[in-house]
Amino acid sequence: MLAAAAIGCGPAPADRPPATAAQGIPRGGDLRVAVRTEPQSFNWYTRHDGSTYIVAALTQARLFQVNRATQEVEPWLAEGSTRSADGLQYTIKLRPNIVFTDGHPFTSEDVVFSFAAAYNERAGSILADAMKIAGKPLHVAAVDPLTVIVTFPMAFAPGLVLLDNMPILPKHKLQASLDAGTFGSAWGLGTPVAEIAGLGPFVLAEYVPGQRTVFARNPKYFRKDAAGVPLPYLDRVIVEVVPDQNAQLLQLDAGGLDMTGSEVRPEDYAPLKRAADAGRVQLLDLGVASDPDSFWINLRPGAFAGDPRAGWIQRDELRQAISLAVDRQAFADTVYLGAGVPVFGPLTPANKKWYSADLPHTPHDPAGAKTLLASIGLTDRNGDGVLDDPQNQPARFVLLSQKGQTALERGAAVIRDELKKIGLLVDVVPLEGNALVQRFLSGQPYDAIYFQFGMTNPDPALSLDFWLSSGDSRVWNLAQKVPATDWERQIDELMAKQITATAEAERKRLFDQVQRVFAAHLPVVHFVAPKIFVAASSRTTNLTPAVTRPQFLWAAETIAVKP
Amino acid sequence: MLSYLLRRLLFAAFLVFAVSSASMVVTRLAPGDYATGALGIGASQEARTQMRARFGLDRPFAAQYWDWLGRAVRLDFGRSLAYDRPVIDLIPERAANTALLALSALFLATIVGLPLGVLTGTYRGGALPGTVRAVSVLLLSMPPLLTSLLLVFLAARTGWFPIGGMRSIDSAVTGTGALDLLWHMVVPVLALAMPLTAMFERLQSQAIAEVVGQPYVLATLARGVPRARVIWRDALKAALRPAASIYGIVVGTLLSGSFAVEIITSWPGLGRLMLDALRARDVYLVAGCAAAGSAFLAAGTLLSDAALAVVDPRSTE
Numbered sequence: 001m002l003a004a005a006a007i008g009c010g011p012a013p014a015d016r017p018p019a020t021a022a023q024g025i026p027r028g029g030d031l032r033v034a035v036r037t038e039p040q041s042f043n044w045y046t047r048h049d050g051s052t053y054i055v056a057a058l059t060q061a062r063l064f065q066v067n068r069a070t071q072e073v074e075p076w077l078a079e080g081s082t083r084s085a086d087g088l089q090y091t092i093k094l095r096p097n098i099v100f101t102d103g104h105p106f107t108s109e110d111v112v113f114s115f116a117a118a119y120n121e122r123a124g125s126i127l128a129d130a131m132k133i134a135g136k137p138l139h140v141a142a143v144d145p146l147t148v149i150v151t152f153p154m155a156f157a158p159g160l161v162l163l164d165n166m167p168i169l170p171k172h173k174l175q176a177s178l179d180a181g182t183f184g185s186a187w188g189l190g191t192p193v194a195e196i197a198g199l200g201p202f203v204l205a206e207y208v209p210g211q212r213t214v215f216a217r218n219p220k221y222f223r224k225d226a227a228g229v230p231l232p233y234l235d236r237v238i239v240e241v242v243p244d245q246n247a248q249l250l251q252l253d254a255g256g257l258d259m260t261g262s263e264v265r266p267e268d269y270a271p272l273k274r275a276a277d278a279g280r281v282q283l284l285d286l287g288v289a290s291d292p293d294s295f296w297i298n299l300r301p302g303a304f305a306g307d308p309r310a311g312w313i314q315r316d317e318l319r320q321a322i323s324l325a326v327d328r329q330a331f332a333d334t335v336y337l338g339a340g341v342p343v344f345g346p347l348t349p350a351n352k353k354w355y356s357a358d359l360p361h362t363p364h365d366p367a368g369a370k371t372l373l374a375s376i377g378l379t380d381r382n383g384d385g386v387l388d389d390p391q392n393q394p395a396r397f398v399l400l401s402q403k404g405q406t407a408l409e410r411g412a413a414v415i416r417d418e419l420k421k422i423g424l425l426v427d428v429v430p431l432e433g434n435a436l437v438q439r440f441l442s443g444q445p446y447d448a449i450y451f452q453f454g455m456t457n458p459d460p461a462l463s464l465d466f467w468l469s470s471g472d473s474r475v476w477n478l479a480q481k482v483p484a485t486d487w488e489r490q491i492d493e494l495m496a497k498q499i500t501a502t503a504e505a506e507r508k509r510l511f512d513q514v515q516r517v518f519a520a521h522l523p524v525v526h527f528v529a530p531k532i533f534v535a536a537s538s539r540t541t542n543l544t545p546a547v548t549r550p551q552f553l554w555a556a557e558t559i560a561v562k563p
Numbered sequence: 564m565l566s567y568l569l570r571r572l573l574f575a576a577f578l579v580f581a582v583s584s585a586s587m588v589v590t591r592l593a594p595g596d597y598a599t600g601a602l603g604i605g606a607s608q609e610a611r612t613q614m615r616a617r618f619g620l621d622r623p624f625a626a627q628y629w630d631w632l633g634r635a636v637r638l639d640f641g642r643s644l645a646y647d648r649p650v651i652d653l654i655p656e657r658a659a660n661t662a663l664l665a666l667s668a669l670f671l672a673t674i675v676g677l678p679l680g681v682l683t684g685t686y687r688g689g690a691l692p693g694t695v696r697a698v699s700v701l702l703l704s705m706p707p708l709l710t711s712l713l714l715v716f717l718a719a720r721t722g723w724f725p726i727g728g729m730r731s732i733d734s735a736v737t738g739t740g741a742l743d744l745l746w747h748m749v750v751p752v753l754a755l756a757m758p759l760t761a762m763f764e765r766l767q768s769q770a771i772a773e774v775v776g777q778p779y780v781l782a783t784l785a786r787g788v789p790r791a792r793v794i795w796r797d798a799l800k801a802a803l804r805p806a807a808s809i810y811g812i813v814v815g816t817l818l819s820g821s822f823a824v825e826i827i828t829s830w831p832g833l834g835r836l837m838l839d840a841l842r843a844r845d846v847y848l849v850a851g852c853a854a855a856g857s858a859f860l861a862a863g864t865l866l867s868d869a870a871l872a873v874v875d876p877r878s879t880e
Contacts, residue, residue: 030732037839037842038839040645040646040647040843041646041647046647047601047645048601048602048603049601121610121613122613124617126601126602126606126610126614128610129605129606129607129610184617184647185647188646188647188648189646189648190648190652208730208831209653209656209657209831210656210657210660210831210832210835210836211728211729211730211829211831212728212732214732238732240727240728240829241829241831242727242728242829243826243829243835243838244826244827244829246712246715246827247715247726247727247827247828247829250715250716250719250726251719251726251727253719254719254720254722254726256719256725256726256727431594432593432594432595433595433600434594434595434596434599434600434842434844435593435594435595436595437595437599437600437603437604438594438595438596438599439594441599441604441611453603453604465605466605472604472605472606472607472608473604473605475604479607479608
């Protein structure tokens with residue numbers, strides 16, 4: 001009945017050496033990290049800000065975890081799993097002898113409870129969407145204290161990768177709040193830190209509102225390094241709230257901090273390089289980011305009804321012309337001060353497994369762009385250098401972007417200038433981030449948007465909200481009831497096969513096809529992805545940085561500091 | 564005098580009500596909301612709807628406002644959406660931190676700025692008054708944001724003072740709490756106090772120069788009373804009116820100025836809390852912070868009016 005183990009054939013996690021483990025790693029000491037805002041909660045199930053994620057990463061553990069550096073899934077609290085022949089059911093064996101920080105044993109009851117909490121949106125969970133397949137929840141049952149069976153509603157190729165979204169919570173601490181419907185407020189910032197129990201490498205030791213959160217080593221943590229030394233190496237992780245990035249940089253340079261919670265801004269590269277050359281910090285080049293910028297035009301059917309521009313503004317040729325008109329290398333040099341890489345689709349080379357290197361690379365071709373625009377009736381009829389539509393109205397649209405984000409503000413200006421060269425007039429309007437997001441999520445009218453948003457998981461099957469026409473991240477035309485175009489229907493069909501295919505090669509082939517269809521119609525035009533640089537003090541060692549945030553702290557258990 | 568102070572007290576209450584109401588209205592009516600920011604792109608419409616319902620954001624704004632107002636008169640400013648805690652629990656500590664910063668800066672600016680103003684107002688020539696005047700003009704032209712960046716830079720380069728924060732991590736353990744707090748206050752207090760000191764110096768300088776030229780001062784000097792005694796005992800009291808009259812405004816300026824200083828120096832005050840609340844569209848917390856801020860302003864104005872009434876009783880008429 002049960003096929004070979006899908007995940008967890010290798011050594012159990014406690015025996016698995018951390019990627020960078022080596023002899024002689026110093027043990028002890030404090031790591032000082034800066035974040036810009038304090039956490040909104042100690043409960044990742046109810047708040048999803050970056051600082052709450054760090055709390056979860058340090059104090060909680062998952063059944064399976066995606067290694068952010070290799071993008072491979074690794075069993076964590078689980079010892080391993082077996083998959084049924086139909087691919088719908090996973091039997092997961094839990095590691096024995098694991099206890100929460102308060103000494104309570106971890107069992108399958110905690111796993112079942114965590115799923116129940118995740119799916120209870122009425123009680124305040126905001127994790128449910130991320131834990132569903134095609135809108136349907138997983139079914140979880142405890143077989144014995146160390147075995148659970150997880151049943152998927154449909155065949156789902158990435159399988160247990162989904163569980164990376166969900167830290168396991170202690171039933172004995174939170175069952176009452178879930179029953180009372182107050183789970184949404186559970187483990188808020190007013191909770192005494194001694195009340196918070198977890199399975200992660202650290203335990204919450206102190207929270208000072210507005211100032212810092214202190215995490216101490218969890219002496220009951222279950223993992224050890226290759227030499228059998230219990231992890232984590234650090235005595236404490238001190239997460240300081242430093243709202244201003246310039247102040248963060250100064251503190252890092254002065255030795256008051258060991259690392260920041262995010263990547264280096266392009267404008268900070270030069271001073272940090274000088275500090276690195278002087279031996280005060282380490283500056284690490286992690287390569288290209290996993291998320292590029294995004295430019296799209298409102299493609300909702302009827303969005304331009306009654307507008308004289310309706311004849312051309314939603315045409316594929318316009319977006320293709322825009323893609324041709326922008327010099328991506330110059331864009332990278334201007335916007336990211338050289339620390340950017342031209343991209344031609346929603347995936348960047350950072351996504352090692354799913355990026356298709358065979359996609360056509362759009363050249364910088366303003367003449368070709370003009371030809372394309374002429375094919376949809378946009379030509380310069382009066383010789384003023386501006387393209388006109390067949391009604392002799394100038395070709396013009398409003399580009400919304402996010403205020404306060406330097407890269408986006410510069411990028412929108414570059415797009416405006418590049419399109420002006422081919423006769424398209426663009427009026428850039430910066431909006432505050434929340435207002436901008438609500439503009440397109442709530443279906444309010446707009447012409448075009450330049451923004452940056454991330455697909456949370458490298459596996460496309462876990463970003464269906466972007467790839468399927470019914471998806472809620474389909475920014476150009478959200479949550480379509482039926483696919484609005486043939487090519488979107490084609491992508492839906494390809495993705496339906498892609499998420500159920502069992503052979504990885506077949507999944508890759510299908511997704512390459514999806515990327516080609518996407519590139520042909522360009523619902524979103526991508527220009528550049530920034531290069532990611534991260535900085536850490538020179539006393540930190542054994543770092544395993546990843547391109548996604550938090551670049552260092554996802555593997556905090558193996559970070560060490562020199563005495 | 565009593566009725567005058569009562570009138571000012573009523574005005575203070577109105578100010579708190581008006582500012583907090585206006586901030587709530589503006590935050591609520593601005594595009595975007597807490598659910599949009601908290602769930603981000605990719606969350607389903609159902610999830611957003613559910614979150615709005617859970618926090619009561621789906622109700623008509625008028626109903627929300629009246630509910631809030633009904634509770635606010637009992638000093639219950641609602642529950643923060645982002646932190647899921649009563650606003651009244653979040654504000655006092657942050658407000659106290661801001662008050663500590665602002666009052667220390669005000670105290671420092673007063674004890675330094677006013678005497679320097681007397682010095683430059685009474686001794687027009689000479690290197691020292693000239694230098695003081697030049698430095699004052701320079702400091703006045705620098706916003707607190709720039710001053711704090713410069714001071715943070717200096718602190719980072721020299722290592723003399725902490726670059727940010729309010730307390731060292733183990734100060735409670737080592738029992739050095741008060742000293743540690745003072746040490747952390749140096750940079751933010753200086754950042755706030757320096758432009759303020761310059762303003763007091765300029766104001767006091769001009770005021771004392773005018774008073775020193777008055778016939779009654781000249782007559783006193785002519786009678787042989789020592790110049791220092793005339794200036795510091797008689798002329799100073801009369802020349803304090805302009806400084807006293809702007810104390811209320813100064814408190815307001817300090818609060819708005821401390822907003823930037825708190826961000827740069829990582830001081831956990833009201834300004835930073837309000838900024839986070841605004842970013843998150845946490846309407847009730849924004850209104851609570853605005854109420855606390857306006858209470859500061861009202862208290863400052865009240866204090867200023869009282870001081871002015873003491874210095875110049877004609878102002879109560």
